Amino acid sequence: MRRDGMFAVAKDQLDPLICELAHDGYTVIGPTIRDGAITYDEITSAAMLPRGWTQETDGGHYRLKRRTDDACFGFVVGPHSLKRYLFPSRLKLFSVTRDGQGGFSPDVEPPPAPKYAFVGVRSCDLAAVAVQDMVFNSEMPDPYYRQVREQMFVVAVNCAEPGGTCFCSSMDTGPRCSAGYDLAITELSTSFAMEVGSERGQAMLERVRHEEADANARHLVDLMMSTAAKHNMGRSLDTADLPEILMSNLEHRQWDQAGNRCLACANCTLVCPTCFCNNIYDRTDLSGDHADRYRNWGSCFALEFTYHTGGYIRSSRRARYRQWLTHKLASWHGQFGTSGCVGCGRCITWCPVGIDITVEATAIADDVRESLKRHGSGTKTEEADV
Amino acid sequence: MAAANKKNPKLAVYKFSSCDGCQLSLLDLEDELLDLLGAVNISYFLEARRHVEPGPYDIGLVEGSISTQDEAERIVEVRRECRHLITIGACATSGGIQALKNWADVEQFKRTVYAHPEFIETLDTASPIAAHVLVDFELRGCPVNKYQIVEVLTALIVGRRPQIPTYSVCVECKRAGYVCVLVSGGLPCLGPVTQAGCGALCPAYGRGCYSCFGPCDSANPRALCGHFEQHGTRRGDLVRMLRSFNGYLEPFKQTGDEYESSLNTKQDLGVRD
Numbered sequence: 001m002r003r004d005g006m007f008a009v010a011k012d013q014l015d016p017l018i019c020e021l022a023h024d025g026y027t028v029i030g031p032t033i034r035d036g037a038i039t040y041d042e043i044t045s046a047a048m049l050p051r052g053w054t055q056e057t058d059g060g061h062y063r064l065k066r067r068t069d070d071a072c073f074g075f076v077v078g079p080h081s082l083k084r085y086l087f088p089s090r091l092k093l094f095s096v097t098r099d100g101q102g103g104f105s106p107d108v109e110p111p112p113a114p115k116y117a118f119v120g121v122r123s124c125d126l127a128a129v130a131v132q133d134m135v136f137n138s139e140m141p142d143p144y145y146r147q148v149r150e151q152m153f154v155v156a157v158n159c160a161e162p163g164g165t166c167f168c169s170s171m172d173t174g175p176r177c178s179a180g181y182d183l184a185i186t187e188l189s190t191s192f193a194m195e196v197g198s199e200r201g202q203a204m205l206e207r208v209r210h211e212e213a214d215a216n217a218r219h220l221v222d223l224m225m226s227t228a229a230k231h232n233m234g235r236s237l238d239t240a241d242l243p244e245i246l247m248s249n250l251e252h253r254q255w256d257q258a259g260n261r262c263l264a265c266a267n268c269t270l271v272c273p274t275c276f277c278n279n280i281y282d283r284t285d286l287s288g289d290h291a292d293r294y295r296n297w298g299s300c301f302a303l304e305f306t307y308h309t310g311g312y313i314r315s316s317r318r319a320r321y322r323q324w325l326t327h328k329l330a331s332w333h334g335q336f337g338t339s340g341c342v343g344c345g346r347c348i349t350w351c352p353v354g355i356d357i358t359v360e361a362t363a364i365a366d367d368v369r370e371s372l373k374r375h376g377s378g379t380k381t382e383e384a385d386v
Numbered sequence: 387m388a389a390a391n392k393k394n395p396k397l398a399v400y401k402f403s404s405c406d407g408c409q410l411s412l413l414d415l416e417d418e419l420l421d422l423l424g425a426v427n428i429s430y431f432l433e434a435r436r437h438v439e440p441g442p443y444d445i446g447l448v449e450g451s452i453s454t455q456d457e458a459e460r461i462v463e464v465r466r467e468c469r470h471l472i473t474i475g476a477c478a479t480s481g482g483i484q485a486l487k488n489w490a491d492v493e494q495f496k497r498t499v500y501a502h503p504e505f506i507e508t509l510d511t512a513s514p515i516a517a518h519v520l521v522d523f524e525l526r527g528c529p530v531n532k533y534q535i536v537e538v539l540t541a542l543i544v545g546r547r548p549q550i551p552t553y554s555v556c557v558e559c560k561r562a563g564y565v566c567v568l569v570s571g572g573l574p575c576l577g578p579v580t581q582a583g584c585g586a587l588c589p590a591y592g593r594g595c596y597s598c599f600g601p602c603d604s605a606n607p608r609a610l611c612g613h614f615e616q617h618g619t620r621r622g623d624l625v626r627m628l629r630s631f632n633g634y635l636e637p638f639k640q641t642g643d644e645y646e647s648s649l650n651t652k653q654d655l656g657v658r659d
Contacts, residue, residue, distance in 0.1 A: 034565065035564070035565040035567075035570070035592065036565055036570040036571055037565040037570045039563070039565060060568075060569055060613070061569060062566075062569050062570045063570065064570075078565075079560075079565055079566065079570075080563065084563060089560070089561035089562070089563070090561060260606075260609065261606075261609050262606065262609070263554070263578040263579060263605075263606045263609055263610055264554070264603075264604040264605075264606065265554040265556040265557075265577070265578035265579070265602075266553060266554060266556055266557050266560075267556045267560065267566070267578070270556070270557065270560035270561070271560065281549050282546075282549075283549070284540060284541075284544050284546070285421070285540065286418070286421045286422060286424070286425040286536070286539070286540050286543065287421065287424070287425065288543070288544045296561060297557070297560070297561055299553070299557060301553075301604075302551075302552075302553035302557070302603070303552060303553070303603040303604055304551070304552060304553065304603070316604075317604055317606060320604075349569065350566055350569050351569075352556075352566070352568050352569060352575075352578045352610065352613065353578075353609055353610065353612075353613040354613075
């Protein structure tokens with residue numbers, strides 16, 4: 001039976017939890033330090049967590065920093081998200097070989113989907129999985145995605161200290177995890193407050209030492225989460241009427257400015273946990289007897305991605321930046337009934353030149369809202385499209 | 387060498403001003419070389435075999451830049467004898483490292499380097515093959531990625547479009563899961579303006595990209611260099627970064643020239659007193 005409520009778990013129980021997950025056949029993926037950042041990687045013990053580390057983030061800037069305490073989860077999201085496990089950057093879809101009689105013999109067996117347990121997943125990333133579910137796990141499910149998704153186990157972590165580029169509270173996706181986890185941890189100074197999100201989570205909780213949390217702990221978690229949401233977000237975005245404002249101001253001068261600064265390098269789309277665009281391509285061998293079809297991460301910032309019969313439909317960087325931002329914050333609503341942005345801030349942090357989605361969208365929105373106040377019209381169309 | 391199959395396309399490999407590294411990449415295809423020999427007839431490849439079969443050839447691979455009058459004349463002949471002409475490597479596609487002389491006084495170089503400069507016949511510039519003749523396909527890199535050579539030959543043989551990306555090195559970095567050395571390490575990495583193809587080799591080892599593959603599509607070196615300048619890279623260093631391998635290709639050339647013309651002080655130049 002799943003038990004509601006909150007449990008107190010000693011910090012030394014994290015290692016047994018990871019061992020129990022591994023014992024059940026999960027490949028445990030968790031935050032760990034690699035190459036100057038906190039990334040997701042396979043972990044085999046709690047000692048591999050970046051205990052006592054945090055980070056400093058800003059536009060185009062990420063630096064590891066020592067904490068003054070030895071918190072296990074005292075950091076926010078790094079460059080990786082669950083995307084790279086559910087929707088791998090390169091996946092073989094099928095292969096075909098000539099059968100010697102004028103035909104082909106196909107091999108359509110999907111690659112085996114690993115059984116992952118993700119530890120330390122933040123609420124923005126759980127929201128991102130829910131967004132990608134609409135793409136990969138709805139009417140036409142991707143078999144690999146569906147299988148990884150169905151068998152994965154999630155130990156989430158509530159963010160008490162959002163980072164410099166975080167704005168999940170603006171996007172209503174955090175900092176507290178509300179769904180999509182099996183267990184959720186809030187790290188207190190001497191223990192974890194743990195909440196159960198599923199039967200599987202309940203069963204796993206039973207395998208580590210735990211007790212009912214007292215009323216003080218519950219109150220403390222509520223307070224930490226409301227403080228994080230209200231006061232500690234590095235960025236913010238006013239989403240009121242934002243889709244309408246953006247879509248009716250496609251010639252705003254801010255797009256020109258962003259286009260001048262944008263490198264069209266595609267980093268924002270590749271670190272984004274919801275961006276799902278991909279390329280399908282075939283490899284043939286020199287004999288012409290064997291072909292493999294692959295899917296890899298694509299990006300709307302690549303010129304080739306904008307190719308339609310007859311030419312490139314978005315040849316300027318301005319057009320591609322506008323396409324990406326308006327899709328993320330505006331047209332995603334029409335397509336999927338939700339925003340494509342979960343406020344994780346990765347596109348800001350990992351943009352080499354620090355272009356900030358909240359600043360760009362706010363510059364347009366504020367200008368239009370101001371203009372609306374003065375003239376009663378929210379549409380600015382005087383700037384010519386170049 | 388495998389016996390020539392008359393049905394197979396005839397391949398010729400030419401060298402112009404270059405270090406031979408791209409031709410060696412072809413020879414370095416150890417696992418694929420036998421398959422390759424089964425799919426093409428190597429008819430002219432002086433680095434690999436003395437035997438030469440007469441042209442015309444179906445496919446010509448050209449390494450090197452045009453830096454002498456003799457080469458400028460020879461490339462026209464090469465174009466005439468090849469049905470498909472593919473240039474391989476930075477020298478052939480941009481002029482390469484030797485294109486640094488395009489910004490220098492070549493007569494002074496000759497006097498400084500050679501005991502008898504009067505024996506040296508060279509043009510004032512080293513230029514890419516495409517500046518002289520029509521090129522059907524270009525493979526970038528210093529050296530080229532050998533697997534890109536296999537890909538373009540395979541595509542040509544089976545009659546499909548080669549899968550050679552023109553997007554940035556960042557795409558390869560992110561697909562591989564490497565941590566960005568620019569954002570997390572503050573290194574002046576040219577990956578965001580450089581064409582993919584190397585597999586993000588330098589960032590994989592924690593170093594910034596040197597742009598040996600040259601500008602990617604839609605490259606914006608002005609914005610990237612502006613960012614580096616704000617973070618302490620001197621303008622003289624930016625000029626040198628842009629010009630290392632592919633400085634003669636746009637938009638690197640324009641940005642490098644703009645920076646060079648704006649150099650005022652010794653500090654800008656990066657000269658230490």
